[in-house]
Amino acid sequence: MNRRSVLPFVSSVSLLALGACSPPPVTDSGVDAAADSAPLDVTSDMPQSDVTDVTDVTAPSDAADVATDVNAPTDVVADGGGPSCPLTRVIATTTDGTEGAYVTGTIADRSLAYLPPPMGARVEQDHVVRRAGCRVYDLWRPFGAGGNDIVELDPANPYTPRRRIAVPPVPSVGAPNPYDVVEITPTKSYLVLYNSPSLWVFNPQTGAMSGSVDLSAYAGSDGIPEASMIHVANGRAWVALQQLDRMAGYAPPARSTIVAIDTSTDQPADLDAAMAGVQATISLNYGNPQSSTVASAGRLWLIASSGTFTNPMDGGIDVLDTMTGRLAGSFSAAMLGADPGSLTMVGPTLAWVATRVRQDAGSRTSVRVLDLTGMLVTASPALERPEPLSDLQLGPDGNVWALNGSFGASGAVYVFRPDGTTLSTYTLPPRADAGAAGTYSLAFAP
Numbered sequence: 001m002n003r004r005s006v007l008p009f010v011s012s013v014s015l016l017a018l019g020a021c022s023p024p025p026v027t028d029s030g031v032d033a034a035a036d037s038a039p040l041d042v043t044s045d046m047p048q049s050d051v052t053d054v055t056d057v058t059a060p061s062d063a064a065d066v067a068t069d070v071n072a073p074t075d076v077v078a079d080g081g082g083p084s085c086p087l088t089r090v091i092a093t094t095t096d097g098t099e100g101a102y103v104t105g106t107i108a109d110r111s112l113a114y115l116p117p118p119m120g121a122r123v124e125q126d127h128v129v130r131r132a133g134c135r136v137y138d139l140w141r142p143f144g145a146g147g148n149d150i151v152e153l154d155p156a157n158p159y160t161p162r163r164r165i166a167v168p169p170v171p172s173v174g175a176p177n178p179y180d181v182v183e184i185t186p187t188k189s190y191l192v193l194y195n196s197p198s199l200w201v202f203n204p205q206t207g208a209m210s211g212s213v214d215l216s217a218y219a220g221s222d223g224i225p226e227a228s229m230i231h232v233a234n235g236r237a238w239v240a241l242q243q244l245d246r247m248a249g250y251a252p253p254a255r256s257t258i259v260a261i262d263t264s265t266d267q268p269a270d271l272d273a274a275m276a277g278v279q280a281t282i283s284l285n286y287g288n289p290q291s292s293t294v295a296s297a298g299r300l301w302l303i304a305s306s307g308t309f310t311n312p313m314d315g316g317i318d319v320l321d322t323m324t325g326r327l328a329g330s331f332s333a334a335m336l337g338a339d340p341g342s343l344t345m346v347g348p349t350l351a352w353v354a355t356r357v358r359q360d361a362g363s364r365t366s367v368r369v370l371d372l373t374g375m376l377v378t379a380s381p382a383l384e385r386p387e388p389l390s391d392l393q394l395g396p397d398g399n400v401w402a403l404n405g406s407f408g409a410s411g412a413v414y415v416f417r418p419d420g421t422t423l424s425t426y427t428l429p430p431r432a433d434a435g436a437a438g439t440y441s442l443a444f445a446p
Contacts, residue, residue, distance in 0.1 A: 084134070085133070085134035085446045086446060087107065087396045087444045087445060087446060088106060088107055088108065088396075088445075088446065089104065089105070089106055089107065089155045089156065089444070089445045089446065090104070090105055090106070090107050090112070090395070090401065090413075090442065090443070090444055090445065091103070091104050091129055091136065091153065091155050091158060091442075091443055091445050092104075092112075092129070092403065092411075092413055092439050092440070092441065092442045092443075093127050093128060093129050093138065093439070093440040093441045093442075094114070094411055094428060094437045094438060094439055094440055095125045095126065095127070095437065095438060095440045096125070096431075096435050096436060096437040096438070097125055097407075097408075098125055099117065099122060099123060099124075099125050100117075100123035100124055100125050100126075100127045100440070101114065101115060101116055101117055101123060101437065102114075102115045102123070102158045102159075103115070103411075103413060103426070103428070103439065104155060104156070104158065105426075107395055107396055107397050107444065108397065110415055110423070110424045110426070112413055112426040114428050114429055115158065115159070117159065118159055121159050123138070123140075123159075124140035124141065124142050124149070126140070126141040126142065126143075127139060127140050127141065127440070127441075128179075128440060128441040129153070129441050129442070129443040130180060130181050130441075130443060131443045131444065131445060132181045132182050132183040132189055132204070133183035133186070133189075133204070134446050135152055135183070135204055136152070136153045136155050136443055136445045136446075137150050137151065137152055137153065137181050138150070138151040138153050138158070138161075139151075139178040139179070139180075139181070140178075141175065141177050141178065142175065143175070144174070144175060145169060145174035145175060146169055146174070146175060147166050147167050147168045147169050147175065147176065148166075148167045148175055148176050148177060148178055149164055149165065149166055149167065150164075150165045150167060150178055150181065150191065151163070151164050151165075152164070152165070152204075152207075153445075155445035155446065163207050165202065165207040167191070167193070167200060170193070170195060170196045170197075173195055173196070173222075173224065174195065175195060176193040176194075176195050176196045176200075177193060177194040177195035177196075178191055178192065178193055178194070178200075179192045179193070179194045179227065179228050179229070180192035180227075180228070180229050180230050181230075182230050182231075182232050182237065183204060184232065184237070184263050186204070186205065187203050187204070187205055188201065188202075188203065188204075188210070189201070189202055189203075189204045190213070190230060190237055190261075192227045192228065192229065192230050192239065193227065194226055194227060194228060195224060195226075196224065196227075197214065197215055197216035197219060197223040197224055197225065198212040198213055198214050198215055198216070199212060199213035199215065199227065199230075199237075199239065199261070200212055201213065201266060211266060212266075213237075213261055213266045213267075215227060215239070215241070215259065217268075218241055218243070218257055218259050218281060219241075219243065220243065220245070222246070225241040225242075225243055225257075225259075226241060226242035226243055226244050227239050227240070227241055227242075228240050228241070228242050228289055228290065229289060229291075229292050229303070231292065231294060231298075231301045231322070232263065232298075233294075233298040233299060233301070233322040233323075234299075234322050234323055235262065235263055235264065236260045236261060236262060236263060236269050236322065237260070237261040237263050238258055238259075238260055238261075238301060238320065238322060239258065239259050239260075239261060240256070240257075240258055240289040240292070240303055241256060241257045241258070241259060241289075242256055242287075242288050242289060243256055243257060243287075244288070249309075250309070251308060251309075252287035252288035252305075252307065252308060253287045254286075254287050255283045255284050255285060255286065255287055256283075256284050256286070256287045256288060256289050256305060257281050257282065257283055257284065258281065258282040258284060258303070258320060259280050259281050259282075260280050260281070260282070260325065261280075268280035271325035272325075282320065282325065282326070282327065284303065284305060284318045284327070285316060285318050285327070285330045285332075286305035286307055286314070286315050286316040286317075286318060286330075286332075287305055287307055287308070287314075287315075288305050288306045288307055288308070288315065289303045289304070289305045290304055290305060290306045290341070291303075291304045291340075291341065291342045291343060292304065292343070293343050293344045293345050293351060294345070295345050295348075295349070295351070295372060296348075296372075298322070299321060299322055299323050300319055300320065300321060300322070300328065300372070301319075301320040301322060302317055302318075302319055302320075302343060302345075302351060302370075303317065303318045303319075303320060304316075304317045304340035304341065304342070304343050304353060305317070305318070305339075305340070306339045306340070306341070307333070307339055311339075312333070312338050312339050312356070313333045313334065313338065313339065314333060314339070315333050315339035315340055316330055316331055316332040316333050316335075316336070316339075316340065317330060317331040317336075317340050317343070317353065317370070318330045319372065319375070329372075329375040330375070331353075331370060331375065331377060335377045336353065336355050336368050336377060337355055337357060337366060337368065338355035338356055338357050338366070339355065339356070340353045340354070340355055341353070341354040341355060341356060341365075341388070341389070341390065341405075342354050342389065342390050342391050342392040342402070343370075343392060344392040344393050344394045344400060345394055346369075346382075346394055346400060346418045347418065349371060349372045349373045350369055350370065350371060350372070351369070351370040351372065352367050352368070352369060352370075352382055352392055352400060353367065353368050353370060353392075354366075354367050354388075354389045354390070354392055354402075355367075355368055356388055363388075364384055364385065364386055365384065365385040365386075365387065365388055365389045366381045366384050367381050367382045367383050367384070367385075367389065367392075367420070368381050368382070369381070369382050382416075382419075382420040383416065383420040383421075383422075387404050387405070387406050387409070388404070388405035388406055389402045389403070389404070389405060389414070390402065390403045390404075390405030390439075391403045391405075391441055391442045393442055393444070395415070395444060396444060398418065399415050399416060399417055399418070399423055400415070400416045400417075400418065401413065401414070401415050401416075401442060402414045402415075402416065402442075403439040403440070403441075403442055404438065404439055405438075405439075406438060407438050408436055408438065409436055409438060410427055410428050410430065410436050410437070410438070411427070411428045411436075411437055411438040411439030411440075412425055412426060412427045412428065412439060413425070413426045413439060413442070414426075
């Protein structure tokens with residue numbers, strides 16, 4: 001899944017459950033992105049005839065690292081999305097701010113249907129769907145000081161879940177706020193908890209917690225680093241930390257941090273053996289990472305950061321090379337025309353990124369095209385829309401799926417061809433109570 005992507009409303013809702021903290025420091029591994037002068041051939045390890053292969057999250061040289069990045073909708077090798085786990089279905093979550101629901105359908109014919117909650121069923125209103133391996137989870141984040149749930153869904157019948165796993169409250173903090181999940185092995189997964197100092201390690205076959213990964217060293221005085229996204233490649237889990245200053249209105253630092261975890265030991269990975277100590281972090285060029293996608297068979301992780309909440313031009317996209325542990329390049333908001341939102345690969349070296357361009361009469365979404373070969377932004381947008389587009393993902397069908405990210409308006413699921421033309425639109429049916437349910441998150445499923 002392209003996620004990974006954290007929707008703007010998801011972020012604002014989830015922050016309500018957080019307490020205050022002191023400004024967290026931004027750590028740096030000492031790796032200088034500018035010093036990474038060796039050119040990266042982003043096409044050398046990708047079949048040029050099959051654009052869906054660009055989102056395979058495992059490095060082909062490491063057969064033991066059979067891991068899944070939730071931001072990769074077409075990682076058919078890494079997560080069993082091949083003969084044992086073909087991705088044939090799509091599932092989207094919806095919310096009206098009071099309760100959640102689902103849209104489901106098949107990818108091949110794009111036949112979608114809204115499934116209202118049956119009598120007696122209730123879905124948490126703040127819920128996002130994520131795929132990890134062949135499993136699809138709905139992450140429930142209710143308000144308050146209690147625990148949260150991760151619900152393993154049956155994509156064909158989401159109101160009859162296969163398993164519901166309770167995540168306990170964080171001591172002295174409250175709700176853990178699950179944000180992302182990734183499968184490391186068939187019996188080991190990592191759960192990213194936004195409001196916790198640790199990653200949760202659990203057995204996806206039983207749902208039992210089996211350990212944790214301490215991230216408190218990369219946080220501020222409250223010990224909460226605001227982990228938001230995760231990608232697994234080359235035996236390491238790469239975790240994006242927002243590191244917000246809650247005492248200053250959740251202001252992000254100018255440069256947020258990526259921390260590398262050794263998935264065999266669940267400990268910080270040393271990215272620079274020549275330096276004393278464990279150098280496990282990489283400083284991004286921008287603050288507040290919100291969405292991501294992967295390229296070059298998972299070697300590259302593209303991380304879109306929105307910067308400060310009031311400045312539409314201080315974010316950007318960093319390109320992390322997970323093989324070297326260095327930043328391979330970046331795209332500033334000035335290059336994009338605005339801070340980046342959701343993004344996805346649409347070809348071996350091309351990506352789409354949704355930017356929200358403000359005008360006197362309102363705002364619009366401009367989808368820009370990024371060329372990783374020369375770290376360039378094309379002169380013309382792939383498409384423009386009057387509404388915010390969120391959760392852009394390249395589907396197994398080779399088309400780009402996206403959501404209407406407007407909260408308070410009727411939700412919609414769009415499918416675009418890679419040339420930018422609209423292939424289909426599914427709009428949620430009107431509600432009898434005149435309320436509006438918006439589309440919230442998207443995943444491709446077996």
